[in-house]
Amino acid sequence: MTVNFQYVNTDVSETLSAFTEDKLEKLANKFEFIISAQVYFKHDDNDHNAGKICNIEISLPGPRIFATSNKHTYEVSVNETIKDLMRQLKKRKEIYKVY
Incomplete structure (x- = not known):
């Protein structure tokens, strides 16, 4: 599975990329039909309580799957x-x- 990272309005973090890639590898081991993943990390200055946004889009046979979350840290957002x-x-x- 290939994983592509994009950082929007935030600095690139190798540890965050490694953390996310580890989580996605566990998903790929459980669901063998996953082809690739696009991960977007965004920072929203207007949201003071949260503002750390993680968007993940997974490619697989059929329609793509997309999920997003907005939490106070990127790690919680990824989880x-x-x-x-x-x-x-x-x-x-x-x-x-x-069957």
Whole structure:
């Protein structure tokens, strides 16, 4: 699985990229039909309580899956986004099951 990172209005962080890639690899091991992932990290100056936005778009056979979250740290935002993607992937895997 290939993972592409884009940082918008924030500095590039190798540790954040490694953390996110590790989480996405766990998803790829569980759901073998994942092709690639686009990860966007954004910073919103107007939102003082949160403002750390993580958008992840996963390519797989059929329509793409997208999830986003806005929390106070990027790590929490990544975890929330991964949880949402996991829920969507479980639903998608039910469609792919052969009976």
